[in-house]
Amino acid sequence: xxxxxxxxxxxxxxxxxxxxxxxxxxxxxxxxxxxxxxxxxxxxxxxxxxxxxxxxxxxxxxxxxxxxxxxxxxxxxxxxxxxxxxxxxxxxxxxxxxxxxxxxxxxxxxxxxxxxxxxxxxxxxxxxxxxxxxxxxxxxxxxxxxxxxxxxxxxxxxxxxxxxxxxxxxxxxxxxxxxxxxxxxxxxxxxxxxxxxxxxxxxxxxxxxxxxxxxxxxxxxxxxxxxxxxxxxxxxxxxxxxxxxxxxxxxxxxx
Numbered sequence: 583x584x585x586x587x588x589x590x591x592x593x594x595x596x597x598x599x600x601x602x603x604x605x606x607x608x609x610x611x612x613x614x615x616x617x618x619x620x621x622x623x624x625x626x627x628x629x630x631x632x633x634x635x636x637x638x639x640x641x642x643x644x645x646x647x648x649x650x651x652x653x654x655x656x657x658x659x660x661x662x663x664x665x666x667x668x669x670x671x672x673x674x675x676x677x678x679x680x681x682x683x684x685x686x687x688x689x690x691x692x693x694x695x696x697x698x699x700x701x702x703x704x705x706x707x708x709x710x711x712x713x714x715x716x717x718x719x720x721x722x723x724x725x726x727x728x729x730x731x732x733x734x735x736x737x738x739x740x741x742x743x744x745x746x747x748x749x750x751x752x753x754x755x756x757x758x759x760x761x762x763x764x765x766x767x768x769x770x771x772x773x774x775x776x777x778x779x780x781x782x783x784x785x786x787x788x789x790x791x792x793x794x795x796x797x798x799x800x801x802x803x804x805x806x807x808x809x810x811x812x813x814x815x816x817x818x819x820x821x822x823x824x825x826x827x828x829x830x831x832x833x834x835x836x837x
Contacts, residue, residue: 584624584676584693584696584697584699584700585626585675585676586624586625586626586675586676586677586678586696586772587625587626587627587628587629587669587671587675587676587677587678588620588623588625588627588628588629588677588678588680588692589628589629589630589631589649589662589665589677589678589679589680590613590616590617590620590628590629590630590631590680590681590682591630591631591632591658591661591662591679591681591682592613592630592631592632592634592637592641592682593632593633593634593682594632594634594636594637595634598821598822598823599820599821599822599823599826601636602682602683602820603632603637603640603682603683604636604637604640605820605826607685607826607829607830607833608830608833608834610644611640611644612682612683612685612820613630613637613640613641613646613682614640614641614644614646615685615686615833616680616681616682616683616684616685616687617630617641617644617646619680619684619685619686619687619688619689619692620680620689620692621689622689623689623690623692623693623696624692624693624696625678625692625693625696627647628646628647629646629647629648629649629665629669630646630647630648630649630682631648631649631651631661631662631664631665632648632649632650632651633650633651633652633653638650649665649668649669651664651665651668652664657796658679658796659679659773659778659781659782659796660781660782662677662679662773662778663778663779663781663782665677666775666778666779667779671775672775673774673775673776673779674774674775674776675774675775676696676699676700676772676773676774676775677772677773677775677778678692678695678696678770678771678772678773679770679771679772679773680692680770681769681770681819683819683820683821684770684816684819684820685819685820685829685833686816686817686829686832686833687770687816687819688813688814688816690813690814691710691768691770691812691813691814691816692770694710694810694812694813695708695709695710695770695771695772695810696708696772698772698808698810699772699773699774699808702734702806702808704806705735705805705806705807705808706773706774706776706777706800706805706806706807707771707772707773707774707777707797707800707805707806707807707808708771708772708807708808708809708810709736709767709768709769709770709771709772709797709807709808709809710767710768710770710809710810710811710812711728711730711765711766711767711768711809711810711811711812712765712766712768712811712812712815713763713764713765713766713811714727714758714763714764714765714766715758716757716758717757717758719766720743720758720764721743723741723742724741725741725766726739726740726741726766726767726769726795727739727740727741727742727743727744727764727765727766727767728740728744728765728766728767728809729744729745729765730765730809734808734809734810735806735807735808735809736797736801736806736807736808736809738801739767739793739795739797739798739801740793740795741793741794741795743764745762747759747762765809765811767809768812768816771797777800777805780803781799781800784799784803786799787799787802787803788802789801789802790802817829817832
């Protein structure tokens with residue numbers, strides 16, 4: 583069983599939904615729901631990482647722990663590295679990054695990704711994926727695709743349909759090839775702290791820039807990334823006003 587720390591990055595300045603972590607869902611701020619999901623996992627410790635005093639006040643108000651971080655981080659991974667230093671974590675400890683806009687993330691996935699990293703000592707990162715069942719998702723650039731090896735290690739992440747089924751797609755078939763399973767990447771990560779400390783010293787790489795995918799910086803540097811199929815498929819997170827209304831409706835049905 584893995585021993586791990588959950589860190590929930592929470593920014594106030596979302597371009598599409600300002601103040602997103604504090605938006606109300608079923609009578610609680612979104613960040614409180616995410617914190618609850620983390621508490622349902624096997625995490626040893628849970629922190630919300632923010633640079634905003636309003637978020638910190640709300641988190642402390644419901645009894646959560648806060649790490650105040652700098653406001654100038656270029657990515658969430660950089661913010662996690664600062665948190666690891668604040669907490670004085672050892673290089674071999676495991677941190678799970680749970681996005682602050684995933685109020686319905688199944689807690690099993692948090693524990694799953696941490697346990698997978700523990701079970702694969704050659705990997706610096708572990709993450710998750712789910713099978714794609716429709717052509718629309720495969721060709722949607724907002725749905726990140728991943729190809730993995732027989733051993734469960736990532737071969738590549740892309741916004742494009744990968745792998746390209748040359749003959750099948752040339753015939754403009756309506757569905758997906760029956761001979762191969764395509765996978766959508768799910769953005770939950772477990773990291774070894776030593777990797778985080780290395781990551782912040784590297785500049786961005788060409789693949790990361792062209793795809794706008796942070797994990798490609800690690801692949802560019804040869805860091806193995808373990809990818810497992812989810813134990814339970816998660817609902818989509820909250821990125822837009824429509825997403826917010828959808829999640830509110832889903833939670834209203836379960837309350």
